Amino acid sequence: xxxxxxxxxxxxxxxxxxxxxxxxxxHTIVFHRALGLVRPKDIDSELFDITYVQCGDMELEKKIExxxxxxxxxxxxxxxxKSQICLAFYEVxxxxxxxxxxxxxxxxxxxxxxxxxxxxxxxAHSGKSHHSKVVVDPGEGSLEERSSCREAxxxxxxxxxxxxxxxxxxxxxxxxxxxxxxxxxxxxYEITIPSSSDSAFGMDMIKRxxxxxxxxxxx
Amino acid sequence: MPPLSLSLRVRSKLKPLxxxxxxxxxxxxxxxxMASSHSETEKMExxxxxxxxxGLHIILESRTPYVSLRNFSCEQIVTSLSSSSLSSSNVQPxxxxxxxxxxxxxxxxxxIDLWRQSNLEPMVIDVILVQRPVDWNPVSFSPxxxxxxxxxxxxxxxxxxxxxxxxxxxxxxxxxxxERWVLQYEGRKGKDCSSGSRRLSKSNNSTxxxxxxKSTLLLKSLYATVRLLPAYKIFRDLxxxxxxxxxxxxxxxxSFVDPFTRREEAEMQKFxxxxxxxxxxxxxxxxxxQSSVSGVSSEPSMPMSPRVIPVMWGAHWRTLLGGSHxxx
Numbered sequence: 001x002x003x004x005x006x007x008x009x010x011x012x013x014x015x016x017x018x019x020x021x022x023x024x025x026x027h028t029i030v031f032h033r034a035l036g037l038v039r040p041k042d043i044d045s046e047l048f049d050i051t052y053v054q055c056g057d058m059e060l061e062k063k064i065e066x067x068x069x070x071x072x073x074x075x076x077x078x079x080x081x082k083s084q085i086c087l088a089f090y091e092v093x094x095x096x097x098x099x100x101x102x103x104x105x106x107x108x109x110x111x112x113x114x115x116x117x118x119x120x121x122x123x124a125h126s127g128k129s130h131h132s133k134v135v136v137d138p139g140e141g142s143l144e145e146r147s148s149c150r151e152a153x154x155x156x157x158x159x160x161x162x163x164x165x166x167x168x169x170x171x172x173x174x175x176x177x178x179x180x181x182x183x184x185x186x187x188x189y190e191i192t193i194p195s196s197s198d199s200a201f202g203m204d205m206i207k208r209x210x211x212x213x214x215x216x217x218x219x
Numbered sequence: 220m221p222p223l224s225l226s227l228r229v230r231s232k233l234k235p236l237x238x239x240x241x242x243x244x245x246x247x248x249x250x251x252x253m254a255s256s257h258s259e260t261e262k263m264e265x266x267x268x269x270x271x272x273x274g275l276h277i278i279l280e281s282r283t284p285y286v287s288l289r290n291f292s293c294e295q296i297v298t299s300l301s302s303s304s305l306s307s308s309n310v311q312p313x314x315x316x317x318x319x320x321x322x323x324x325x326x327x328x329x330x331i332d333l334w335r336q337s338n339l340e341p342m343v344i345d346v347i348l349v350q351r352p353v354d355w356n357p358v359s360f361s362p363x364x365x366x367x368x369x370x371x372x373x374x375x376x377x378x379x380x381x382x383x384x385x386x387x388x389x390x391x392x393x394x395x396x397x398e399r400w401v402l403q404y405e406g407r408k409g410k411d412c413s414s415g416s417r418r419l420s421k422s423n424n425s426t427x428x429x430x431x432x433k434s435t436l437l438l439k440s441l442y443a444t445v446r447l448l449p450a451y452k453i454f455r456d457l458x459x460x461x462x463x464x465x466x467x468x469x470x471x472x473x474s475f476v477d478p479f480t481r482r483e484e485a486e487m488q489k490f491x492x493x494x495x496x497x498x499x500x501x502x503x504x505x506x507x508x509q510s511s512v513s514g515v516s517s518e519p520s521m522p523m524s525p526r527v528i529p530v531m532w533g534a535h536w537r538t539l540l541g542g543s544h545x546x547x
Contacts, residue, residue, distance in 0.1 A: 032443070037315065040320075053442060172436050
C-alpha cells in the first residue's frame with residue numbers, strides 16, 4: 001500500500017493558542033490510530049468549546065506534550081512564520097546491516113500535515129501552559145475583535161477535526177492489520193517539527209518522501 | 220505480519236449475548252486453526268451484531284445525562300467510576316470488542332435485544348430535546364422530581380412522543396428530535412464469499428480481519444463525532460450543572476420511525492460515515508442533526524475553566540473535574 005497523505009487546513013493562531021490547537025489535533029489523529037485496547041478520555045478544551053478525545057495513555061500524552069513544547073520554542077525563535085508539523089505512522093523493516101549502514105528502515109503508510117500560521121509576536125507571553133492553566137494573551141485589539149477571532153478559530157478547528165474524521169473514514173485500506181500487542185498505541189509514529197534550520201527540515205521531508213516511495217505489502 | 224490469535228465463540232442468534240458472560244470471548248484476533256471450526260458467515264454476523272451494540276453504546280453514553288443513573292443500582296454506578304486503569308479486573312468482555320472500553324450505559328444494554336436477534340433490522344436512535352414550558356417554576360416542583368430525568372420515550376410514551384408528562388410535572392412540554400442516528404446492515408443477495416476451497420483459507424481470515432479493522436476505525440470516528448455535534452454540549456451542560464435546568468435529553472431506539480417531513484429534514488444537516496463493505500452487504504451509519512439548538516443553554520460560548528464539582532450518587536461522593544472527565 002502506498003502512503004496516504006492528509007494535509008490539514010491551515011489555521012491562523014495566536015501564540016497562546018498553539019498548545020491547545022495542537023493538543024486537539026494531535027490527540028484526535030492518534031486516537032483514531034490507537035487500535036489497541038483504549039479507555040477513551042474526553043477532554044474539554046481549555047480555550048475552545050470543543051471536546052476532543054485522548055487515548056488515556058500517559059506515555060503518549062507525555063510525548064505529545066514534549067513535541068508541543070519543542071514546537072512552541074521553535075515558534076518563539078521564528079516568529080510570525082507559517083509552519084508545518086508532521087505526524088507520521090510507519091512500519092519498521094530491518095535492513096541487512098552493511099559496512100555503511102545499520103539502520104532500520106521505516107516505511108511510512110500515513111502522514112498528516114498540520115499547517116499553522118502563527119500571527120502574533122510571542123514577546124507578550126510568559127510561562128508555559130502545560131496542564132490546566134492557560135496564559136491569556138493580554139495583547140492588542142478590542143474585546144469584540146478578539147472574541148470574533150476566537151470564534152473563527154474555533155470554527156476552523158472544528159472543521160479540521162471533521163477533516164480528520166472524514167479522512168479516517170474514507171481511507172481505511174492502507175491501515176495495517178491490528179497487531180496483537182499490549183497497549184493502546186498500535187503503530188509506531190513520529191512527530192516532526194521544524195528544526196532550527198529550515199533546510200534541515202526540508203531535508204527531513206525529502207527523505208521521508210523518498211522512503212514512502214516503497215510500496216508496503218499489507219494483508 | 221505477526222500472526223494473530225483468535226478467541227471466538229459464535230453464539231446462537233436466539234440467545235442474548237451477555238446472559239452467559241463466562242462463555243463469551245470476543246474476537247481479538249484470528250488464526251486459521253480456530254477459525255476453521257466456525258463458518259465465516261457466523262463470525263461475520265457476530266462482528267456486525269457487536270458493531271450495532273457498540274455503536275448504540277457510544278451514542279447513548281454521550282446522550283444520556285448522569286442524572287438518569289439514579290434509576291440504576293449504586294453498585295453499577297460505583298463500578299463504572301471505580302478505576303481509571305485498564306486492569307484485567309475492570310475490563311468487561313464487551314470492552315474488548317473493537318478495543319473500545321466505554322463507561323457503563325444501562326440504556327444501551329436495555330435497547331440492544333432486537334438487534335441480537337436480527338441485525339438486518341435498521342437501528343434508529345432518536346435523541347430528543349425535552350423542554351419545559353416557559354412559565355415552569357422550579358420552586359413549586361416536587362422534591363421527588365427535582366432533577367430532570369433522562370427517560371426512554373418509547374418506554375414512557377409508547378404511542379406518541381408528544382404525550383403530556385403530567386406525572387413528572389411536565390405539562391405541555393416541548394420535544395424536538397435533535398439527532399437521528401441510523402445504523403444499518405444492507406445485505407446483498409446471492410453473493411458468495413467463499414474462495415472456492417472447502418477449507419477455510421487465509422483469504423477468508425483476511426476478510427474477517429479487514430472487516431473487524433474497518434469496523435473498529437468507523438467506531439473510533441463515531442466516538443469522536445458524537446462529541447463534536449451540538450447535542451453533546453447539551454449533554455455536558457446537563458451533567459455539569461448543579462442547578463435544575465429547564466431542558467433534558469431523552470432517547471428512543473427503534474427499528475422503524477416516521478420519516479421527517481421535508482421541512483423538518485431541511486432544517487437538519489446530514490453526516491454520513493463511509494460504509495464498511497463485506498461480502499454479504501455493508502455496514503452503514505449516518506446522522507441527521509440540528510446544527511444549532513436555540514434557546515437551550517444561556518451559557519456564553521466561553522472557555523470552560525476547570526472546576527471541581529461534587530456529585531453524589533447514592534451513598535458515594537465523587538468529584539468530577541470540570542475541565543476533563545474520563546468515563547470509566
